[in-house]
Amino acid sequence: MIHCEKHNHCISTAIKHGEEICNEKGLKFTAIRRKVLELVWESHKPAKAYDILEKLAKEDGAPVPPTVYRALDFLLQNGLVHRLNSLNAFVGCSHPGLHKQCYFLICTHCEEVTECCTNQLGKAIGVSAKENSFTTESVSLEILGSCKTCSA
Amino acid sequence: MIHCEKHNHCISTAIKHGEEICNEKGLKFTAIRRKVLELVWESHKPAKAYDILEKLAKEDGAPVPPTVYRALDFLLQNGLVHRLNSLNAFVGCSHPGLHKQCYFLICTHCEEVTECCTNQLGKAIGVSAKENSFTTESVSLEILGSCKTCSA
DNA sequence: TAAGATATGTTATATTATATCATTTAAATT
DNA sequence: AATTTAAATGATATAATATAACATATCTTA
Ligand SMILES: [Zn+2]
Ligand SMILES: [Zn+2]
Ligand SMILES: [Zn+2]
Ligand SMILES: [Zn+2]
Numbered sequence: 454m455i456h457c458e459k460h461n462h463c464i465s466t467a468i469k470h471g472e473e474i475c476n477e478k479g480l481k482f483t484a485i486r487r488k489v490l491e492l493v494w495e496s497h498k499p500a501k502a503y504d505i506l507e508k509l510a511k512e513d514g515a516p517v518p519p520t521v522y523r524a525l526d527f528l529l530q531n532g533l534v535h536r537l538n539s540l541n542a543f544v545g546c547s548h549p550g551l552h553k554q555c556y557f558l559i560c561t562h563c564e565e566v567t568e569c570c571t572n573q574l575g576k577a578i579g580v581s582a583k584e585n586s587f588t589t590e591s592v593s594l595e596i597l598g599s600c601k602t603c604s605a
Numbered sequence: 606m607i608h609c610e611k612h613n614h615c616i617s618t619a620i621k622h623g624e625e626i627c628n629e630k631g632l633k634f635t636a637i638r639r640k641v642l643e644l645v646w647e648s649h650k651p652a653k654a655y656d657i658l659e660k661l662a663k664e665d666g667a668p669v670p671p672t673v674y675r676a677l678d679f680l681l682q683n684g685l686v687h688r689l690n691s692l693n694a695f696v697g698c699s700h701p702g703l704h705k706q707c708y709f710l711i712c713t714h715c716e717e718v719t720e721c722c723t724n725q726l727g728k729a730i731g732v733s734a735k736e737n738s739f740t741t742e743s744v745s746l747e748i749l750g751s752c753k754t755c756s757a
Numbered sequence: 758t759a760a761g762a763t764a765t766g767t768t769a770t771a772t773t774a775t776a777t778c779a780t781t782t783a784a785a786t787t
Numbered sequence: 788a789a790t791t792t793a794a795a796t797g798a799t800a801t802a803a804t805a806t807a808a809c810a811t812a813t814c815t816t817a
Binding site for chain 1: 690691708710712713719721723725726729730732733734736737738739740741742743744745746747748749750751752753756
């Protein structure tokens, strides 16, 4: 379990990052994009696209899948959220712009996701790629298991 | 590009592994399971469930999705194939039974997949998990990029 | 204002995967 | 061998995830 005494703070920080990054890059942090980012950040658990869609529906008329997927793509593209391939789900990036390669500890009990970026691991991956004369473009590393709270 | 001079040999070895593993465990290497394993091994590229389904259809009447997914689940369960989460696809395991943790180099150009299992990387993951008091159950590591042939 | 680019709306459909229940086949038990 | 049980497969339906394609609106900037 992630200890965030004030999760509202997690959310507002994430939104601020969104604004900053869009400003820097001259992109538009539109209402939909903002709202989807908020919904992804509703918790530290993975958010499913169609769950986001439902929540969006409660506020904004009748959104459709492309609306959500477009927003998610935008957020992914700009490093504001990550996609968890093993779950077909999304989590907010905990430190947008500050890392190149990160990975995820996903608790299969409480479902919470911790984003990590040890340099060590990145280095090990680099070495391994080199050994295979492989040029790395992107890395997807997801570790499933029990978090501290849940395995205690 | 993977150099397998005789890919038939890859296939027959994979099938032999299937037979052996099922014998050892007292499981049935049924006709469907064998056929799906062969189809997964048709190349070193990721195989999609519905492509396998189509190929199966050309030989065996009118199979339906559950048929393929059941066979794939069985093969996954018994370490004969791996699922590539980032591609929703499957590859044959290149050394069934001989490793615990492996990862994949996936060439985005020729699509070929190389299965690796450096101990070093496994160790690095272990260290990182420990630092987070995380108990690892399974790891999904997929590296996208260019293979030797394709980046040359 | 007009032209171009970006974002969103809208409809339809593609792709991936599972639930459920019936039937068959194989194995174990009597 | 017949009976019971378990495992595998058949069959139908549907769930869950994601994208294509084209129309419209909004925002830029020339
Ligand atoms: Zn929080
Ligand atoms: Zn947990
Ligand atoms: Zn081969
Ligand atoms: Zn290649």
